[in-house]
Amino acid sequence: MSEFKRPSLPGQELFEAQPGGGDPAERAAAGHRIANLLVRGPHTDDDQGMVDRVLHLADEEGLAVIAELWAPAAADTVAGALWRLYALRTWVCRQPAQAAREFAAGKNFAPVSEVLAGVIDPPGPDEVIALVDTVVRGIVSGDFDVTLDRAAAFANIVGVGRAHLEVEDTKSAARLVDMAKVLHRDAELERSGQLH
Template identity: 30%
Template sequence: MAQSNTPRRPAMLDAARAETIVGDEDPAASAAVAHTAAWALMGVGDESFTDADVARLRDTVRSVGVDVIAHAWSRSPEFTLPGALWRLYLLHEWYHRDPGLVESRYAQGLRAPIIQGLEAPVQVRPLRAVMQEVDALLRGDLTDDDLDGVLAQASRAMRVLAAGESGPLWIEDPTDPLAHRVTMRTSALLATADELDLAAREAAFGTLD
């Protein structure tokens, strides 16, 4: 899909530094790294982060995986692009770690009499199809024009997963590699679904930061 011409937030970071994606204790610098990496993955650069820089970052992610930049997003607020991508990344990791378990919970959720946040009759896509789009976004195969659709579908999938028989918790073990303030909150799946909904609406209007 063609890249959007909607003006975007400046990357605030030079290409050489962003390419290393090294964490920084300075919150402003960390936020700059997170935003630069997130927008570059969507194919968006600016005066200081050129098309060639964007292409190199996306090629790197396709070669070695999104983990190389994902940690830069972990402290980003949910109403930002890096915060939304972090939530998609956690879903991506959970699914690929144990697809059978997550698919089973999704099937259980679809049989639930009520799925919070979704009107009956519930119409959702197969989880595997949703995850294929999430994976494509996190590989840099899609653009910011695709964001709202992927975020909205991931939100709906979260709501179905929350309705599964094992309850609304996401990650319960504090030693789990996916243990994070996003995944271990009370009713974490539903809270994350709400956050992805918000991000999807912002993306649709071109105001996701």
């Protein structure tokens, strides 16, 4: 992910305009609440109202506005997992040909991950984007652990592929493999009811 930089995130003024919007602790708490509502679903009318506002904001301003709240979250939280899914999706959408090339190079070295990731053979840029979108859409299906496992498998394959293609860029390949490990660990935490 050498070319991948933290996405430029518009909409800062929207959060600063909210009461307490500038307080980092309140922003972190809001990020965790939104992440859990999106993954776990609303339990009250107030929760449903929050989900509706968040989805409207995502439609109007883009998911980046919401993802900004997840960026500082710990890796072993729902918000941290959503940040990693968002970052992976953003990179794939910006570099689909590179993602497809690296996936194709890595799948021979990680055949179990290839099956779990579920990419059509051979993957082109459109297929890779479709896979990542399918994985991210799984967030609302109730199988968040499967979503995280599939994203982990994809990141692992791409990281392995990058290591084989870009010998000089082993750090970004290692970061992808590390992301895969974190996402897989989050899936295990989700299955055991410990991802909050």
